[in-house]
Amino acid sequence: MTLKIGIVMDPIDGINYKKDSSLAMLWAAQQKGWELWYMEPQHLFLRDGKARANMAPLSVDMNPDSFFTRGEYQIADLSSLDVILMRKDPPFNNEFVYTTLLLEMAEKKGTMIVNRPQSLRDFNEKLFATHFPQCCPPLLVTSDSALLRAFHAEHQDVIFKPLDGMGGASIFRITADGVNLGVIIETLTEHGTQTIMAQKYIPEIIDGDKRILMLDGEPVPYALARIPMAGETRGNLAVGGRGEGRPLTDRDRWICEQVGPTLREQGLLFVGLDVIGDYLTEINVTSPTCIRELDNQFDLDIGMQLMNIIEEKRNNA
Structure with missing residues (x-):
């Protein structure tokens, strides 16, 4: 079964060849003989009720000096693709939301979106874990300085972090001495206007x-x-x-x-x-990484495992 598979991602020119998980997915899809189509979020648009994109044919190689070839861009309906991988990195801002809304229009026409656009919107990566309290450490989600101070007083050693960060950005540890507690709370909550998460230090x-x-x-x-x-x-x-x-x-x-x-x-x-x-x-849920590291250490092919799951689901649709 030959599929047309698109990917929405950050510029492929800037990815890390040695570590990029999206590249592992593209290698696997191409190995299965599928057509690859490349898009960045700004390439998606809506015209007369149809979700469309300026997309380019793509081929990938395992050559670090020349690992992709991108053809000429052409406008087509998103629904002309069988599958679209949504691999745009955070921040999860309005532009990210708009992209998921356009992808959802294609989904309603029968295109499979990985991951599902509504779920990308519904499940904040920090808050989603709290749906499983039996699995989580003691934590608090609030913008209230008094509550954050009380949480620190109770647990003594805590982590404060924003709800929309990635890659470890703006994560603070505050130990029992409470040094800089006030300024950290003020900075992260923007003086009580932004909700953050506090977790007991593990x-x-x-x-x-x-x-x-x-x-x-x-x-x-x-x-x-x-x-x-x-x-x-x-x-x-x-x-x-x-x-x-x-x-x-x-x-x-x-x-x-x-x-x-x-x-x-x-x-x-x-x-x-x-x-x-x-x-x-x-x-x-947005663009998880670590495929390449696990593949290399344990002789796996996680990208191919994912493509096999996608293929099975398309066959059973």
Whole structure:
């Protein structure tokens, strides 16, 4: 079965060849003989009730010096594609929302969108984890300074973070001495006008912030533990963390069992769970990464696993 598969992503010219998960997906789709079509969010538009795009044919290669060839752009209906991978990185702003709304119009015409546009809008990556309180550490979501101060007083060692960040940006640890507590609260909440999350600090972060990839609600059997640099509290690879693959623990699998059915119900085919110690801290639904690291360490082909799931779902549609 030959499929026409589009991708909406940040500029392909700027991706990291060694680490990019979208590239792994494109390699797998091309290996299956599918047509690839490339778009960036600004290429999508609406004309006379039809969601369309200025899209370009794409081919990819495993040559780091020349890993893609993009053809001439041409205007076509989004619904002319069988599948569209939505792989635009946050920030999750109005433009991101508008892109999902246009993709949803194509979805209603029969195009499969991965991940489902409504679910991308409905499930904030920080708040989604709180749907599973049995899996989470003690936490608080608020813009209220008094509540945040009380949470710190109760737990002594806490993490404060924005609800719309990625890659470890603007994450603060406040220990028992409370140094800079006031200014951190003021900065993150923009003087009480922005809602943030507070979590009890999980000391097991020194052993790594584990990324577990979920394919249609089922986990890849290995996690990538992102281990912080010395002096850091963040394990994100984007801020210098080191990635070390590990088999899933019994607790990891239990967390996956709690979350997996909801992911399937909501059309979230490719998701990254973040787990520190025994606790689920985030559920990443927009553009999860770590395919390449796990593929390389364990001789996997996660991109192909995802394409096989997509193909099966298209066949059964």
